Amino acid sequence: MNPFESPVSLNMQGRYNTPNTHKYSVILPTYNERKNLPIIIWLLAKVFEEHQLAWEIIVVDDASPDGTQEVAIELARAYGEDKILLKPRAGKLGLGTAYIHGLDFCTGDFVIIMDADFSHHPKFIPQFIRLQQAHNLDIVTGTRYRSTSTPYLAEAQPGGVHGWDLKRKLVSRGANFLAATVLNPGVSDLTGSFRLYRLPVLRHIITLTQSRGYVFQMEMMVRARALGYSVGEVPITFVDRIFGESKLGADEVVGYANGCVAAVQVGLKVLRTWGQA
Numbered sequence: 001m002n003p004f005e006s007p008v009s010l011n012m013q014g015r016y017n018t019p020n021t022h023k024y025s026v027i028l029p030t031y032n033e034r035k036n037l038p039i040i041i042w043l044l045a046k047v048f049e050e051h052q053l054a055w056e057i058i059v060v061d062d063a064s065p066d067g068t069q070e071v072a073i074e075l076a077r078a079y080g081e082d083k084i085l086l087k088p089r090a091g092k093l094g095l096g097t098a099y100i101h102g103l104d105f106c107t108g109d110f111v112i113i114m115d116a117d118f119s120h121h122p123k124f125i126p127q128f129i130r131l132q133q134a135h136n137l138d139i140v141t142g143t144r145y146r147s148t149s150t151p152y153l154a155e156a157q158p159g160g161v162h163g164w165d166l167k168r169k170l171v172s173r174g175a176n177f178l179a180a181t182v183l184n185p186g187v188s189d190l191t192g193s194f195r196l197y198r199l200p201v202l203r204h205i206i207t208l209t210q211s212r213g214y215v216f217q218m219e220m221m222v223r224a225r226a227l228g229y230s231v232g233e234v235p236i237t238f239v240d241r242i243f244g245e246s247k248l249g250a251d252e253v254v255g256y257a258n259g260c261v262a263a264v265q266v267g268l269k270v271l272r273t274w275g276q277a
Contacts, residue, residue: 014109015109016054016109017054018052018053018054019052020051020052020053020054020129022053022054022108022109022110023053023054023055023056023107023108023109023110024048024053024054024055024056024108024110024111024112024125024129024196025055025056025057025058025102025106025107025108025110025111025112025199026044026055026056026057026058026111026112026113026114027058027060027098027099027102027103027106027111027112027113028040028041028057028058028059028060028102028114028116029060029061029062029095029098029099029102029115029116030059030060030061030062030064030068030072030116031061031062031064031068031092032064032065032066032068033061033064033066033068033116033117034064034066034067034068034070034071036116036117036118037059037068037071037072037075037116038071038075039118040116040117040118040122041057041075041079041084043121043122043123044057044122044125045079045083046122047122047123047125047126048125051126051129053129054108055083055108056082056083056084056085056106056107056108057083057084057085058085058087058102058105058106059072059084059085059086059087060087060088060089060098060099060101060102061086061087061088061089062088062089062091062092062093062098063088063089063090063091063092069086069088072084072086073086085105087101087102087104087105089101094212094216095193095212095216096206096209096211096212096216099113099202099206100206103199103202103203103206106199108199109198109199110129110132110196110197110198110199111196111197111198111199111202112125112128112195112196112197113193113194113195113197113202114193114194114195115193115194118239119194119238119239120142120193120194120236120238121236121237121239124142124194124234124236125196127149127153127155127156127234128140128142128196128234129196130153130155131149131151131153131232131234132196132232134151134153135151135230135232136230137230137231137232138197138198138201138224138229138230138231139195139196139197139198139201139224139229139230139231139232140195140196140231140232140233140234141187141189141192141194141195141196141221141231141232141233141234142159142189142192142194142195142233142234142235142236142238143159143187143188143189143192143233143234143235143236144159144160144161144189144192144235144236144237144238145159145188145189146158146159146188146189146233146235147159147235148235149232149233149234149235150232150233151232153234156234156235157235157237158235159189159235159236159237159238160237160238161237161238162237162238162239186225186231187221187231187233188233189233190217190218190221190222191217191218192217192236192238193217194236201224201229204227205220205223205224205227205229206220208223209223226273
């Protein structure tokens, strides 16, 4: 066999007719993002085109009453239906199932998950990709709580959070500290949701993940570690949403904190199952 045609070599090389040779599928869950969607898609398209990357965006909308789906349809007409795919659902069914739904329509060999409200800026995606390619990683996750990337990437700048009140910062920091102390997951930001996955890796992990809501992302990372997948981190600047209302109100903050404790319990169970705790 030609060594350049082996499964391992093709996995690293990609199969797409771009300088990068890979294709990136973005799964973008939305609910009432009519104002944000045109801008975030413009930013994503700009990043992908400037870096000559093959791409597509799967918009998973949970029956938004504000006209988000109508905007997505217009964007598909503008950018092309091969670039913007609207895959709606009947109602608010949860973040984890939104990713599962979106995965059914991905044609790329890498998947990017992120928020549609500018909390996650597309400008960090090239750093995710460079780190992944430099070290052949299975997952790259954004972190608000590191000043350098792991493994090291020279261009990375310190991460941070803007627009949160003290209570939200304390809850997030506390949740990550608790999880890091008890679970030792090998990443600094378990609760983040800006990540790059190899497509088969995401499919594998997501089928095993049991949690729902805000805890979902934490369990994904714990399972990735238990399964032996390689994970890198890139510092990002997290900015609270620009348009629309935050989906994390006072009651949700309390629920989130309680959920994080539950996530630690789930994580310990996962690690015990795999003989790592």
